[in-house]
Amino acid sequence: MEPTNKLPKDFLWGGAVAAHQVEGAWNKDGKGVSIVDVLSKGAHGVDRIITDGVQDDVMYPNHEAVDFYSHYKEDITLFAEMGFKCFRTSIAWPRIFPNGDETSPNEAGLQFYDELFDELLKYNIEPVITLSHFEMPLHLVKHYGGWYNRGLIEFFVNFSRCVFERYQNKVKYWITFNEINNQRNWKNPLFGYCNSGMNYTEFEHPEQVMYQVIHHQFVASALAVKIGHEINPKMKIGSMIHMMPLYPATCKPEDMIQAQQSMREKYLFSDVQVRGHYPRYIEKEWQRKGIQVDMAEGDAEILQAGCADFLAISYYMSNIVDAVPPTDEVNPLFGASRLNPNLEASEWGWQIDPVGLRYALSELYERYEKPIFIVENGFGAVDEIEPGKTINDDYRIAYLSRHIAEMKKAVTLDGVEVMGYTPWGCIDCVSFTTGEYMKRYGFIYVDKHDDGSGDFSRAKKQSFSWYQQVIASNGEII
Template sequence: MVVKGFPENFLWGGAVAANQCEGSFGLDGKGLSLADVHLYNKDIDIKKVTLDSDMTLEQVKANMLDEEGFYPKRHGINFYHTYKEDLKLLQEMGFKTFRTSIDWSRIFPNGDDTEPNEAGLKFYDNLIDECLKLGMEPIITMLHYETPLAITLKYGGWHNRKVVDLFSTYGEVLLNRYKGKVKYWITINQINLVHFESFNSTGICIDQVENMEEAKFQAIHNQFVASAKIVKKAREISPDSQIGTMVADSTAYPFSCKPDDVVLAMKRNRLQYYYTDVQLRGSYPKYMRRYFEENGINIKEQPGDAELLANNTMDFLALSYYYSQTVSADRNSMDPTDRIKNPNLEANPWGWAIDPKGFYNTLSQYYDRYGVPLVIAENGFGMYDKIEENGKINDDYRIAYLSAHIAQMKEAIKDGVEVIAYCAWGPIDIVSCSSAEMEKRYGFIYVDLDNWGRGTGKRIKKASFDWYKKVIESNGEVL
């Protein structure tokens, strides 16, 4: 049968993260998370912000006590109190799904508490119930850069094997609590961004370990194991649930057709596939074993790890896609953050290349490799939006970006790629993950707050609001 468009049951919606929207810092027993020590720096180079994600233990402790600096993720957009009104706006657009995360530090404030925080669980009870009431399938991420800060201070972050059991215990609590309510779970957000968002991903301070590169890969191994334990537990607790892994696509193009450029791009892409090879195929690929050996990286694996990974592979693959990247053998290395500008593509102010056909390429490559359902967990266009004199916000650039990407997603689906959900990133403006800016906006709904948290907090529909509503009404036929 020839596929002509999006399936009838396609899940149109959007995605946020708890740490970027909820606010209510310290309320109802919430502990400190990694996100709560992210200080806003107005002088940061926004094109290099992901390269400045490392933190020292001294910085962390200073930021914990700092009463002068501004920490936007402690405040978000007050979603903790406005979620009903905000979800109602999303329902007005016709959302079929809503992806968010549960903040680990709301449930286990210190990560290793003996009992979960009931007040935190109650908030997510209400949030998930509200989603279901409004006809939105919840897609829930268990960890979206919200590791309790106490795990950094007490255990040194995710490279400590003890964190595996702490996280799997937390995951088991969620699976039991939301059995029958949440079908789609993502264990860890963008697990492959460990080199872009080092501290956010691992909770490791650079002065807590001797070999940070090795510690990063050890942390990822521990996250693989913890995720596999959650898959195993989910199949016992709620066999109907679907558990997925998530990566941020960083597909690299060769800068030229020179064989050295082509081979470097292939190796860089394979370094990205390593994360999904382990979690979807169930074992470490040989090319990665070679990479570890040649780079002096020693991963400590415990007896039973290999069997656990092999027997508890993920049900689906969630992807975030924003841009493609380009590499040259003459100018770039195997470092995932090392790339050059693609002369054939325009970019946004943050240097992210706008590449809709790259989206088609990515979806095709992943589906050809794994053959599992795909969830588009994030796709969006950050930009500085302006309120016109008439009070309108004309974000035609966002409409153009999303329209072109959805069109390419449709092409992949027509090829037979099984995409089950599309979650536009930040459907309501939230604090930026990497730069902590509020004014880097993605939403269909404007939130009247600036980078310092000043403003009314009023919600204003942008031009893209009505556009996305028509996209959903037409099931992707009207773009």
Template sequence: IKLMAGMGFNIFRFSICWSRIFPTGEENEPNQAGLKFYDDVINEMKKYDMEPLITICHDELPMNLVLKYNGWASRKVIDAYVKYAKTLFEHFGDRCRYWLTFNEINAVRGFGPTGVRKADGQARYQAAHNMFVASAKTVKLGHKLIPGGSFGAMFAMSELYPATCKPEDMFHHLQERRENWYFIDVMGRGYYPSYAEELWQRHGFEKITIDPDDKEILKTGQLDYIAFSYYRSNITKKGDGWFNVGGSANPYLDKTPWGWPVDPLGLRYCMNEIYDRIQKPIFIVENGIGAIDQADENGYVEDDYRIEYFQQHLSAMADAINIDHVPCLGYTMWAPIDLVSLSTGEMKKRYGFVYVDMDDEGHGSLTRTPKKSYQWIKHVIETNGAALE
């Protein structure tokens, strides 16, 4: 946290682990040691005037809820989640204004952890519905318990382009983009879109179970803002499979060592696309480049490639704000310090402004050393972005 403050951060996003607060998800009282852990984190941040941005559920839930109820397949988990969120709001709400109900919730359609075992398409979308209801109930509760609080959810939003102007490719692009819009539309607008049934049918089922009161809950528990992660863009064409994460190759873009296309203009495009559709403020909560860093004997890294990546993406964000007038609440990168990459499970794929001395096998001193990009981003923040020009 001190290293983050050294760069001038005035906000820091972190996630609370549900099972630290309610180990089984069904306790009547929260685990005080878990609450104290996050008290210490938040109080340390406050020493440096850093605003918390808290993700309530980041791809996990207590194992007991998986084994006993089959995870989000059961509405029992809705009640457990709302109880958990209520505890967080009551305990931390006097110090925390910005909240995310779920991390990359749209990932449940492909690989996201719903806790549903052997989930087919219908089971995943039923689980998603139960998560929608849990989020809406939590937003309503948050407004009641934290006056002035702001509540969003986070979506994985790589930009997507049609591979060609062939009508079939254009229509396939429309359908595949709706795979993401489905989640944002329900949570941001408060109702199921007109294309929902067609989307369900493409996934092999006719409908999901929606309780009589759910429509009103979704309507009155809409998100205050739309948060998203952005790392790259993809292209798609007729014949590509659904949930085409890698997409087809884009000949116009350079790639990272892991094959991810680098597309800063795509970030501006995505910001405009979301705001045009939902008309609510947005928050970029993940953006960054996984790269191979070569540290010297002192752990210092000359990461000019990372500086170039952020210079381009932050400039694109500034253009969306200043030229296109997209309201943007803030920006947090992934990740300010090196960590084990989710997508490949390795330390070699480094994201941070701070180098951590550890290899893929877990060997190393864990010494943390600011990279060249650390001083660069510090200067960008000090000048409120003027250094980008």
């Protein structure tokens, strides 16, 4: 028996990124144009623009990102030096199927991931692979209308089957869709676009369209889980949500009910993907709103046959909700929630709530009794380089350390099964929401800047040796 006051010996410590935020090489070796290749650079409070194709006079940070495509060997050496047991990234779908509707894959794209996974395995680092991390071929949006078109299920399944077959002996841990629930905030065009190639605000009945799109993704995800298990029963295939606990703003019962109902906007996704069926509360909501979701015969059975093996979450912050929200305070990035006056926030307004991580883990584990993988957590900040290339990111160490402490309580005091912990942006990368380089998360600094300057050289931050020690002590020294 393992001691109950410690993390399990096989705990998966590592780091996380996504293909489009690190790789660059946006048009190399036969890769097709991805939806993120037409996302301009934004800033805090300045939206990223979705352009109509790639335009000459627009800056697209994901085109170069941090050039992981050429630097991955050097980067993996650094991950190994930190002691990573796993590394989470995604496969860029358009590297494998440039347009998404081809019948045979692009061999050069497959070869790249073969080499990447071999390099990780050389250091005993398990790849943890997301099939769609805010990526799909742009062609599927332009010619098929994104995930509103049921035909996308087949394209996604073909892509999934292809990579499962190819990497079944290299990749054990898979995640179908990254933060599938972001698009529930349909008023924010970035989320619908990155999740599904959709801009819900353009439709007369945006919520109806959103639920239809989501249904297609639920079916696609469940089919992928089923096919993956048939290809290799040892593969563990999870679903993922962006977990942001919403606390009631006060102890008024009405605020409590509001918090419970708002959390359904997240739980719907894990309820369907982990339990394999739609919960009754959503049927009631659809009836009230007159929403009709087309489901084909056999869809219910598909959902039931493709339940996720584990639930992956990203956790950055919590927010609060009120029955009657003060409209001038709501946080547009996160729907109708607002900031908690009891918590501090990062420069980007992301609140720091380590205790919320323990709360979230217990809530989810008690709901599903399935292992939980924390595949994102981290602190986006501006890092200053001091003389001698020292980067003292003690604020990042403080954030991560406090979250790890609460995660350990969830495991050792509450009995939550946590599979692993992969802090986001373990190497600096392009921010998703703003497209900035200056919002850095890494243990490894990359010399690349928002004005386009920089030579992509890598440097270790203070947090690098701190995290090395965390892993070496299996979380005892934090």
